[in-house]
Amino acid sequence: MSGVNDWLSTEAFDVEETETYHKDAAGVPFGRMHAEWLQFKAKQQPGDLLCSFSTPRDYWQHCAGRAGYAWVRNGEIVEEFVTLMN
Known part of the structure; x- marks a missing residue:
């Protein structure tokens, strides 16, 4: 089984662009x-990276999937924000 850090995207996301992408019909x-x-x-602390994450396919197939964003500090996840789960 892979570790949680293996679920992270390999690129960091911009906070403002992420907020723009996830706005609802009212712009929130x-x-x-x-x-x-x-x-x-x-x-968020200075130097933290905003990365997306998603559990592997078999987690979703067994109704244990999670996806969202995480603050990554010094290569470690320090906080997560789950946006999708099943």
């Missing part, structure tokens, strides 16, 4: 999850 980043996004965003 992450819509109904906006408050949770703000809490997640507030935990």
Whole structure:
């Protein structure tokens, strides 16, 4: 089984671009999850990278899938924001 860090994207995302991409019809980043996004965003420290993650396909097939974003500090996940799960 792969480790959690193996689920991370290999590139960092820009916070503002991520918010723009995930705006709902009213223009609110992450819509109904906006408050949770703000809490997640507030935990960013200088040098942290915003990376996406997704569990492997077999997790989704067994109703244990998760996807979202994580703050990565010094190569380690320090906080995560789950946007999709089954």
